[in-house]
Amino acid sequence: MTAPDDVRRASRAEAERHLRALVGRDDAVLREDQWSAIEALAVDRRRALVVQRTGWGKSAVYFVATLLLRAHGAGPTVIVSPLLALMRNQIAAAERAGIRAVTINSTNIEQWEPIHEAIHRGEVDVLLVSPERLNNPGFRDEVLPRLAASAGLLVVDEAHCISDWGHDFRPDYRRIRTLLHELPPGIPVLATTATANSRVTSDVAEQLGVSTGSTDDGVLVLRGSLDRESLRLGVVRLKTAEQRMAWLADHLAEQPGSGIVYCLTVAATQEIADYLRSRGLEVAAYSGQTEASERQALEEDLVAGRVKALVATSALGMGFDARLGFVVNMGAPASPVAYYQQVGRAGRGTDEATVVLLPAVEDRDIWAYFASLSFPREELVRQTLGVLEQAGRPLSTAVLETHVELNRSRLEQMLKVLDVDGAVRRVQGGWTATGQPWSYDADRYARVAAAREREQQAMLDYIGTDACRMWFLRDQLDDPDVAERCGRCDNCGGLSLSTTVSEQSVEAAHERLARPGVVVEPRKMWPTGLANLGIDLKGKIADGAAEGRAVNRLTDLGYGQQLRDLFRVGSEGEAQDGPVPVPLVRAVVEVLGDWRPRVDAIVFVESARRPTLTRDLAEGLSRYLKVPVVGAWAIVDPEVPPGKGAANSAQRVAAVGRRSALRADVPAGASVLLVDDLVVTGWTLTLAARALRASGAAEVLPLALAVNG
Template identity: 75%
Template sequence: MTTSATTETRTAAREEAEGHLRALVGSDDAVLRDDQWSAIEALAVDARRALVVQRTGWGKSAVYFVATLLLRSHGAGPTVIVSPLLALMRNQIAAAERAGIRAVTINSTNIEQWQPINDAINAGEVDVLLVSPERLNNPGFRDEVMPRLAATCGLLVVDEAHCISDWGHDFRPDYRRIRTLLDTLPTGIPVLATTATANARVTDDVAEQLGRDVLVLRGSLDRESLRLGVVRLKTAEMRLAWLADHLAEQPGSGIVYCLTVAATQEVAAYLRDRGHEVAAYSGQTDTTERQALEQALVDGRVKALIATSALGMGFDASLGFVINLGAPQSPVAYYQQVGRAGRGTDDATVVLLPQLEDRDIWAYFASLAFPPEQLVRQTLEVLGDAPGAMSTVALETYVELSRNRLETLLKVLDVDGAVRRVQGGWVATGQPWSYDAERYARVAEARQREQDAMLAYLDSTECRMRFLREQLDDPEAVDCGRCDNCGGLTLSTTVSDAAVAEAGEALSRPGVAIEPRKLWPTALANLGLDLKGKIATGPAAGRAIARLTDLGHGQALRALFRAGAEDGPVPDPLKSALLTVMKDWSRDWDERPVAIVGVESSTRPQLVGDLATGLSRVMQIPIVGRFAIVDPSIEPGRGAANSAQRVAAVQRRYDLMADVPAGPVLLVDDLVVSGWTLTVAGVALREAGASAVLPLTLGTQT
């Protein structure tokens, strides 16, 4: 089919398309909406490129599946769908199979199936191939599989296309490779990009990247089934109690979103103790367990998953509610999360329980923005001087960035042509590259405006759905009549005394494990250190009162360690919590500590000193020395961005000055950030004669 198709051809194509739709949805009277047909016609009849910005549940997947069936029936190659999450892939494959579409996926979890899948593609036995954006720059896939697919595919689909744009709330560097892929497609291969969360700026940016002759279809972003509301409660105890008292009232099954992994575990444990059928879900959840939990939620076998945003884009289920314990950083991200609810139901409840610590968590995520130019130039210089490819692990020893930030930087540089990923790591291309400081600043300013808008949403007395739609530049935004501000939803703010008491008890229960480091970082020889392999004589598992991100004692710890906070003795509430931790922990000791060694601090000497002397007094054991600062030119926290840099900094900054006894030693510090200070100190203590080293701190950052 071509742009010169006749009216009769178009009519016949629509009839055929609606036949495929009926098979897809399992309904004999299903018909395509006009805007759905416009998109399918552009792809399957006119071989154009299209950008579809439509609300969750509108039927974007129906567009590309029906277009696939039309194109395949006329001899086109398979459809390639670039999809961001495994949960989305699983849902899409299940939907495709219901319509008789042969769909497969290539991703990091099914490496053993790659060759059989390639063989099936070559044999014409695959209608749809789903790939993650990260696959696009896997050297083998990029150089061997993708060129063949690009030459033979019948349709390219980019799902969650807002990820292409660094103005989007969930920008992913790997998605930027799609622009390169588009340039390699033969003339006449249609392309579809879809998203539910793109404002005007993101829409324009994505359309520009799609290139020539793009049909842009933007529809109303109203979600007629959603009833939005905000419940403001003063304390973490009251918010947890609200969940315990009101979770059962919510319709069907749903999701309770938290901002951190630690919070999902804490909240899930509390709600289970209160008799609710819930489970924690995050990026740290094992893949097999994730699939089982997702299915349990779909089947209604759990009331809720207590989840991070890892349960996000593309998760498709008929959910009755979404509750956010803490506000996301932007109204756009919030709109996407609440879009998990109300897909297959006429009525779904959406509740936001804002927290005082939300802004602290936003500030942490903001600290992970694009690195300063000096570190980018240093990365390029190191790669340029290297005799061959360098792995990310080796590169860490030269550049003070965390592995995640370094990987993201390398992906951006790869897309920009300055580096290239090859077998064995990364190489510099030698192409000139400029640091676009102005653009990065504008993106940072945009993120700040989004945070301000999120705060405005909390305080708004106007229609909440209209507010979110206006943030997405929806020209049709009107009052919904369904939210709490419109009078369509009434949310109780009452919590029972019993629930508050139990929440307070759960949050005040101190104690998290400090897991010991097992292996030295790779390539420490690059930094002049003869350390590698297993850490044979390191510290044992330790204890801290809480994580800084925890809902209970985390609040007091965040205040204690906030930048600019005055040094001083350990606050009384934390002293009481520490004694409780010690009492519980002592049950696991093979032998009681006989001495204390403190880690010297230049920023909080009073805090660490008071901690050590207080423990000495209570336990009636001596302080026998300190892990002392011997090179103050190595500033506190140097190298904390990655393990190799941190080990090198700790080795230079500190030395053990102590008369170490033969028994177990309690190693005391204020805060665990990377864990390497305690590890290096623990190794030194063991080498000096301690039979065991037991680390104890007030808090841990993660």
């Protein structure tokens, strides 16, 4: 639509009043490119794609546009956001400007109905939803159509996730295409990202459903400079994992303020955080396996400077907003685009921030592992579709796992893609086949795989380049305004990084990596929503387990391979059982020697899959420690299958509570060693420890052979 000039001038004046309220500054004014985006949305009711660096002010665009649209009677803005951390930041920012913002996600199920009613009454200005909600059957079939009909603005944050050419493709984001098609005419759409090269930008614009031309009906594409003037980039190349960990121990305290140490795997976050704490540094591990309530507490600790660093996977990434002084990467991400995304967490609102990459030879092995999790071979896809068609009823992912040789996460990912393609549909109770024809786009998957290989080589080139590092990253992102020298990185002479490490730190790191034993962190917070399952538990866990130990993680080197062999499940779902292998017996003894727990009694977790293994472990420990086995966390309802509810903490707590109960004669005031074979979610140990404490135990110390992580 075309609006008169006086309407545009009045709208801009109103927009800048809203901006001042949003940022809390009387001198704040919109930049021209920000106004161009707001004007396209709120005045012309167009679709826009904004590719701008972190900290540019993308959230200001959609919040100001929301206020302008709401003032003219438009419905609420729907923001699709990928992470809870982003949602919390966005809600806090919205409230500063008087915007009534709410969120629907997996952690606040009990609030969904009141939120729906508030939206219906017109009391909500902004609704934030996770992409996963878009394909939840109830939300997709009942809530989403009403939102599409009444929305005033749709915002797709971190829009590079839409594109399988992007570094963080998520199948759930593809559901947004359906939502776009269901929007009534004239509903503006904004897609935003800080990390998209030209190919991803074109793909996202295409998926917005119209051309990128300059007509009023086209998508307005705004690409700005991706330079981050506060960042000082550098690379420190050390030969061994021990040296890299020692570098952190020796030099982390020198880094400005608080920051993030990024790792490629969950196991690495836990191992490195444990090592750094042993060297006197205040750090904590953070990953996708961290409970939502614990994540929020850790994020608040980082923002407030109560920890020097969070040792994190990329789960602490998109949308996390804080004034951080540094980012260190222990291992290189698989592409310069992904790396730019992570380093962009630093230097927001600070004059200078240090960015250090500590690459490793094994990075390529980790890249290859994640590449192996790409879309499965056609025969596995056809097999899955055949199983669903033959069943003639919904099948859960857990049931499908017994028919298709794919692990849970990869199977779930594949099903989501098939859902978007129309071949399957998620319904109450699992998945069904639609019967629609489906073709395997082998050429596209091959092109994507080839692009991934080129990006990996580019990351290796970044590590070895003597050119300006900021120029290199911006060039990889097809920055239209890239300068040859930033003057701030190590290659430009603006940053000097020591490569020296102390013998003491190297020796401590070597001892940590060479010996068995990893910390089993106790659960600290009950999952939200337990009341909906009839369980009266919430908040902090006051009567849980103490810090425990395991021989190794399944993903670790050293004993990791022996443990993976021990816990491997056969093609028919059968598990190995028998006494604990002798090398692992020695490893358990070594762990106990390092740990030196005080033990008065032993209780073991009864296992349906490996009953001999866990009992043998407990009895062997009894002989070694000369303390009795006083009972078991016993299976009382075998109808509840092992692993029931493992994908959802609240469901897992409920399942474990139904399946097992304490059958033990616990001495009052005893320190109890709680023995298990494999720690997956930690909720079995938590509930068993709670029962032991209620039975008179003063302390519960978990000991397991392995941690699945």
